[in-house]
Amino acid sequence: xxxxxxTPRYLIKTRGQQVTLSCSPISGHRSVSWYQQTPxxxxxxxxxxxxxxxxxxxxxxxxxxxxxxxNSRSEMNVSTLELGDxxxxxxxxxxxxxxxxxxxxxxTRLTVx
Amino acid sequence: xxxxxxxLFLSVxxxxxxxxxxxxxDSSSTYxxxxxxxxxxxxxxxxxxxxxxxxxxxxxxxxxLNKKDKHLSLxxxxxxxxxxxxxxxxxxxxxxxxxxxxGGTRLMVKP
Numbered sequence: 001x002x003x004x005x006x007t008p009r010y011l012i013k014t015r016g017q018q019v020t021l022s023c024s025p026i027s028g029h030r031s032v033s034w035y036q037q038t039p040x041x042x043x044x045x046x047x048x049x050x051x052x053x054x055x056x057x058x059x060x061x062x063x064x065x066x067x068x069x070x071n072s073r074s075e076m077n078v079s080t081l082e083l084g085d086x087x088x089x090x091x092x093x094x095x096x097x098x099x100x101x102x103x104x105x106x107x108t109r110l111t112v113x
Numbered sequence: 114x115x116x117x118x119x120x121l122f123l124s125v126x127x128x129x130x131x132x133x134x135x136x137x138x139d140s141s142s143t144y145x146x147x148x149x150x151x152x153x154x155x156x157x158x159x160x161x162x163x164x165x166x167x168x169x170x171x172x173x174x175x176x177x178l179n180k181k182d183k184h185l186s187l188x189x190x191x192x193x194x195x196x197x198x199x200x201x202x203x204x205x206x207x208x209x210x211x212x213x214x215x216g217g218t219r220l221m222v223k224p
Contacts, residue, residue: 004155033210043201043214056209090155094210100144100163102210104156 002027004093004105012111018079021108025072025093031055032074033102034066037088046089049074050096078110086112117204119215126223131189133218135202138183142204145178146212147187150199159187159200189220197222 005024013019025032033056034046045058049068066076078085088109092102116138125131137145143164148156162169162176162185169176175188185202199219203212 031210033212035212035214042216043203043212045211045213048209048211050209056211058211092156092210092212100161101158102146102212103158104148106155 004091004103006089006091006105006108008108009106010109010111012113013081014113015081015083017081018077019081019110020075020077021089021110023074023076023091023093023105025074025091026103029093029095029103030072031094031096032068032072033092033094034074034076035090035092036060037090037107038084038086043090046076081112083112086110117202117213117215119200119202119218121216122219122221124221124223125192127192127194129192131187131192131196131220131222133187133189133200133202133220135185135187135215136183137185137202137204137213137215139204139206139213140180140183142206144205145176145185146203146205147174147176148201148203148214150201150217152198156201192220192222194222194224196220 031050033048048056052068063079068074088107090107092104094102146161147159173190177186199217201217203214
């Protein structure tokens with residue numbers, strides 16, 4: 001079974017631009033969660049989608065948004081990029097809500113110049 | 114709110130046991146997890162424990178949970194150089210899949 005895939009793996013943008021990251025969960029998994037990892041703040045929860053609906057949301061500004069498609073693939077979008085948005089963005093896949101196992105992808109490394 | 118704390122660094126010799134500790138504050142945690150992260154990689158799920166258990170063993174890994182003290186530990190037996198990585202504990206305390214992570218413990222294994 002293929003694991004969680006994230007594209008692109010690396011991205012360089014400039015301040016003020018917007019970016020879209022993609023995550024394909026493990027086949028059959030319907031829940032996708034997104035996390036931001038930075039040296040200063042560690043791993044922080046962004047949001048979770050299940051069956052195309054946002055179920056949980058972390059404490060991030062409205063510039064961060066996401067969506068999930070009917071095939072469970074998810075995208076997250078960051079508009080008006082700031083230098084502080086430079087981070088590793090990780091998505092996690094699980095089979096259901098409240099699942100005891102969540103599997104992470106390799107992440108997308110975003111650098112904002 | 115929830116808070117998960119870990120020590121920053123642990124150094125052991127190859128062949129010794131490693132014990133990585135974690136404390137959490139939310140008593141409603143349902144599952145507690147240990148993840149491993151190697152340089153440039155995502156998070157690898159190592160093991161998890163349900164909150165009504167106090168111990169779980171999986172090959173070289175032993176997880177101990179003291180719910181009264183809100184303390185979680187991961188013991189790695191016969192630590193190898195390939196175990197060098199950052200280890201994160203995390204808790205899940207709601208009906209969804211939102212995880213709250215500790216800051217990570219960097220494990221260094223010396224030959």
